[in-house]
Amino acid sequence: MADRASTASDGIQLADLPNSAAKGPTKSNDPGVPGLPGLPGTSTNAAGGRAEDLSLLARAKKAAEQFGESFAFTGVMTIFTIWALFQGDIKLAATEKSADDAFEVIISILFFSFLLEIFLQSFYKDDYCAIPSWKALPDESMWDTWYRRMQIGGFYFWLDVIATLSLLLDMPWLIGQEGYETINGSSVQSARAGKASKTGARAARVVRVVRMVRLVRMAKLYKYATAAADRESKAKLKSQNGVAQADDDEMPPESKVGAAMSDLTNRRVIVLILMMLIIIPLLTSSDPDISLSLGVQLVHQLGMMNSTNPTTYQSGLNLAIANVQQRLPLLKLQFNSELVYLDPLFHDRRQEEMATYELKTGGFRTLMAYDQHDQTRQSALFSIYTTVFIVVLLISGTFFFSQDVNKLVIGPIERLVDLVRKISANPLGVEYKMLGAKEGFLEGMETTMLLTTITKIGALMRVGFGEAGASIIAKNLSESSGGKLNLMGSGVMIRSIFGFCDVRQFTDTTECLQEEVMLFVNRIAHILHSIVVQCSGAANKNIGDAFLLTWKLDEKLSPEQVSMLADQALLTFCKALIELARYQEFICNFSVAATARLFRRFPEYNVRIGCGLHVGWAIEGAIGSNRKIDASYLSPHVSATEYLESSTKAYGVSLLLSEPFFRLLSPAAAKVCRQVDRVRRSVHEEPMGLYTYDADLLINWNDPHRHQKVNPKERLQLAAKRALQQQTAGAAAPAGARRKSTAGDLHAHRKGSEAVNRRTSTALSRLPVAGGAGGLGSVNEESLEALEAGAEQSEEARLAKLKQTPTIVVAPYTQQVWTEDADIVELRHRVNDSFRGVWEQGVAAYIKGDWQKAREVFQETMRMSHNKDGPSKFLLEVIDENGGTAPTDWAGYRDEGGGGH
16 A cells, blocks of 8 residues: 555556556565565665655664663653752752762753653654644634644643753753842832842742742653553563563553543643642742841942042941841952952852842942852752652642542443453453442442443353354454444364253143243253353253253363363263252242143153263354354254254163263263164264163152161151151141142142152051051151151241252262262162173174074063163164064164165
């Protein structure tokens, strides 16, 4: 674009150039400015020359900026500013005249250093000494044009210029020595002398005001402090990110609103304080000390009369001089060219330490100098105190003026921006929480409303998009411009473990529950998602009765870490089966009408799910249009996971694992799984084994004594005790309360206490009799304890407990969970090592093609499981359908794709 503009400006059209020229100048090989055309040795045309000048200028600006903003340069200039602020007062308060030359050398160095700083910043800072365009802008009035033209330089530019020029007052070699006060000879009378003294006092006050301009240098201290704070914040960000940034441009930008408001507030405070320092002394009225001027007038009159009549006035003149010397510290007295008196200290005093008066009447001239050394030193000390006080006032003023703005506006805005940045970087890793008044978010403030809205939107995005949508959120928040969304990009290939689970009898359940089916699904999702998140996975899709879960396998993961993720995926579904059975009453806690419809159709309804686990690649991305998208995965491996879940019904199991997934499991997890078949889904896929983790879904997980190893007699006694507790609690409840029992309560009573009562009634007939033939003596004794324990559990408390959302806690994963977790071990209690050994023989014979032997083994496993083993039943059906022998083309797997064996 630079070459095109340059060529057009020379009156040559780019299309008319030869091919070699139309291609543009050769690109630079200089690593310092990559891709910039026209560097030395690369091109000789006009455009290249201008580009070369621009690149050299850019590099020069960059070098000047690095030098001007460096810690060393800023530190030196800060020390120079502090010295310039106090050097004049230190010179008068602590040193003698002999040290003046050294002070002048130092202040001269400071003066030219500040000039260098002004020129340097004017060169590399565009807004420091900005020169407006002289050309009138469209639709701009003449007043606006001239007002814009007069805005030369920024605030800190003029502040630096004034502060630097104030140093001239301390450079007498450049501007000359201060003169002395001249009193007109016509002011003979005391009134006129007093008037002259007042005029001199006002002049001295103006000089003090001009000297007060030196305090403008304090503003430079603020500028340096701001630069140091910026460097410190950038260094803190670098240390927090743990990345060494090569360039400040790579650092996150600071809040522009905060920087602008802080800068404007501090500018106003600086201008306000300086205006007070300058204007208040000019408006202050004080009675002048006329004793010095009266002494000069008296000596001058007597001296003038003595010059004409020495005999008469000599004694009076001597008396007047002695009286002045006695009352005032006289250093020098001179009539015309005649030196009357000279104190030895005269040459040791600075001009600032003497009050010198010159009085002329006609041709007679009197010059008198008073010693003001002590007064000057005291004034310098007070000036130092005043400067320190003003510095403290400036610092505290800027702090207190900006504190409320920072707390109520700037701080909250910067926290909001930081929250958006965090969401852009990692939408799933942000902790969405409300901030309080301590952080500036007061109730009713607009910033609090914005924080609440952003927090809710961020949380909804995280829940709505899930892990698959994290990259979509980050990309659109960080890259999209103009308020447009970029959703239709290409996907990303990932490798992941996929888990798919489906709720059994969901269609019929929906018809029964109707609008309350949302409660049903969400309660199942709460339990399932709580487990998967604690097992290092993520929930992806919720499709009514089905849930897709993922465990991404990053390329950086070691084989041990991949194996751990696979174990956790298997553990997720094992825990889900357990917790869904444990919290049946929480899930099925509906209204009376919905519960009645559900249990009328399914009298013994229990929540059941089928699950499948597989591993493979998938394309992660946004699916849909700009009107509606879903962040999900597209892959045949996702379909394979759904196939595994749908096959669980045929095999009579709750969980099926693919062979690729099974290979990822640790030896401890793989040991407790068993292969149930080997299939090929289609002619385009390789055969794969199917595995399962056996689960007994009829276990009463709410029974606190199910893990205890008790003999049959003790188990029957415990069952009798629980039955009597429930019966006693039912009898103790008021009749009205019993009439108000919901259908859900009746169902829970039917499934729980009635089932136990049936088992207990049989057991009671076999219990040993403690007090007689009936055997009820011991039971009645235990019933007393049941009454005491059951009295605390009212019907209302039980109903309230049913409505509570459970908190599912999964302990950190270790491989010992497969042998030490009582729930996990009990879940597979029907298939022990003995059963598994027999089963493996049958599966080996089945895959080998020896179906006759396999049939015998599967019949044995059916006997061992009391005809409850689903895989044994399914494979026996397969064998029987083929006449008890393997097909002639049997290749060790079943072909479900119609391609033969």
